[in-house]
Amino acid sequence: MPHSFRHNPAFRRFFLGRLLSLVGDAVIPSALALAVLHATGSASALALVLGCAMVPRLVLLPLGGVIADRFNPRTVALTTDLVRCAGQLFVGIELLSGTPELWHIAVAEAIGGAASAFAMPTLSSLIVGIVDEKDRQAANSALGVVRSATLAGGPALAGVLVLTAGPGWAFVLDAASFAVSAALLATLTLNRASAPGEEHRSLRSDLVEGWHEVRSRDWYWTSLVAHATWNGAAAVFATLGPAVAVKELGGDGAWIVIAQAGAVGLLLGSLLSGRARPRRPILVGNLALTTYVLPLGLLALHTPAPAVAAAFGVASAGLGFFNPLWSTAVQAAVPQAVLARVTSYDWLLSLAAMPLGYVLAPLAADAWGEATPLWIAAAAVSLACVATAGMPGVRQFTLNTPADSPGNASANTLAADVSSPDPRRRPSAPRRTPADRPRR
Structure with missing residues (x-):
């Protein structure tokens, strides 16, 4: 327990x-x-x-x-x-x-x-x-x-x-x-780190500060791009998956098996995440999301339903593994006084990508066939998630990085935030340097 x-x-x-x-x-x-x-x-x-x-x-x-x-x-x-x-x-x-x-x-x-x-x-x-x-x-x-x-x-x-x-x-x-x-x-x-209502600022300044918190950390905003891409691809899979399963993979039962495999995989991934302690959680988590390429590609190839179900289970396990890692990292690195604003932008970008996927997937399928949007979604997920590994902040993010570790400005700022005895502290006023994850 x-x-x-x-x-x-x-x-x-x-x-x-x-x-x-x-x-x-x-x-x-x-x-x-x-x-x-x-x-x-x-x-x-x-x-x-x-x-x-x-x-x-x-x-x-x-x-x-x-x-x-x-x-x-x-x-x-x-x-x-x-x-x-x-x-x-x-x-x-x-x-x-x-x-x-x-x-x-x-x-x-x-x-x-x-x-x-x-x-x-x-x-x-x-x-x-x-x-x-x-x-x-x-x-x-x-x-x-x-x-x-x-x-x-x-x-x-x-x-x-x-x-x-x-x-x-x-x-x-x-x-x-x-x-x-x-x-x-x-x-x-x-x-709480500070009393509610301690500062009186405009709504615009609060919104700007929250966005600045996101933008100033390369590990955060690049990951959000990857997560939004992942959610858009998930919408493509959810839109076209049932149609392909019913027409090509065996009917209604095929889609039920695929969907249930995803639910089981999500649960197993969440259980595994409670025991895992990867040294570089953002890097490992983002790479785990690339497993979504598997069900997208296999569905585009009209692979038999058991194979698509297994792949979707693995991809969902990657999501279940990632989510707690992301939440924990954000809660450690972002000061409590701005945490809700940062989280709201996280949710906004993730949710906004899904309606786009819902709209574009059937239009692309009508124009070029169902395989094309599935392959595009697979390529986008792979590129966006793997590309985050090229950012110094993603590679160097650890929950115990020393404050004086080498790296670029973003990495140094992050190290100071994460290693501070009080991760909820506010940043220094002169710089106004900013004092969460997909859903999913």
């Missing part, structure tokens, strides 16, 4: 709240799709609802990072849990009424998407505030494991709820999970 659990009751409560929220969230995609399609019979209506949730999330993410840095992230997370609880409960009641209105569901999902933009940047700040630095990789890995497990089991749970009780109850379950999570968050006390 990780040290984080044995001697940290605050993390145990936080972990339980996250577990319940993830279980609730895992059933929603399938339940929402079935509910909207049953109510309208229109795929366009489903796209509208999904867009209503995605657009506010993307637009408001940077502002969410500013709010989480200016105020207590526990309060921000608690508030957003209550807002999402109310939204999901409203949708559940709407569906249970038997006469759901599409625009009601769309508005509720838009409010939920906006709330998630403020909630997502708080995660790293909450972990830094309740978990000692030496235990953070174990904590991040444990959270990655439950996320992977809920993603694997969520569709099955959604199916049981929808078939036995109706999709409305899936939303009621999600609302209850947010309510419990909010109650558990209310019991936490965070260790």
Whole structure:
């Protein structure tokens, strides 16, 4: 059992709240799709609802990072849990009424998407505030494991709820999970580097400072380019994979096997990451993401489904292995006072690439065939992830690099941040040198 659990009751409560929220969230995609399609019979209506949730999330993410840095992230997370609880409960009641209105569901999902933009940047700040630095990789890995497990089991749970009780109850379950999570968050006390509201600055200056934090570290911004590319490629695979599997690899069952292999691989990678201690976590993690070339290439070649499934399992394991490493590195290297803003830009770039992949993949497939966008995605992932190894900051990043290690300015700045006894310290004022990972 990780040290984080044995001697940290605050993390145990936080972990339980996250577990319940993830279980609730895992059933929603399938339940929402079935509910909207049953109510309208229109795929366009489903796209509208999904867009209503995605657009506010993307637009408001940077502002969410500013709010989480200016105020207590526990309060921000608690508030957003209550807002999402109310939204999901409203949708559940709407569906249970038997006469759901599409625009009601769309508005509720838009409010939920906006709330998630403020909630997502708080995660790293909450972990830094309740978990000692030496235990953070174990904590991040444990959270990655439950996320992977809920993603694997969520569709099955959604199916049981929808078939036995109706999709409305899936939303009621999600609302209850947010309510419990909010109650558990209310019991936490965070260790913070500085008091909220200590400085009064403009919104623009806070946004600029957060972006400067990202841009000034070559290991960070180059990795974000690679992660955005990876997410765009994942969208291509998710868009074209089912069509290729159904037409060429054996039907619906082939895609189910491939998708389930990915869920299992993600879980195994998360478990492995909790035990691994690579000396150069950013370099190793980014190279692990290059394994996504395997399922993209094999799918383009119409390789039999078992081979594609095995490759997708390996690639998903690479993602599961990478995520805790990335979160731990960012939490160690970025001062707590700006961590939420940095994380919000991380999420923004990762999420923004996925809609692009969703749109371009079918257009390219119609023009040149399905193999072409798959090969383009494979080449882009390989080039972007491997190219990060050429950056000094990526190669030299370690969690115990001495402050006077040789290297370029970016590497030296990083070394000072990581090796400092207090990684949350602010940078010196004259330079204004800045005092997270894909999803995925």
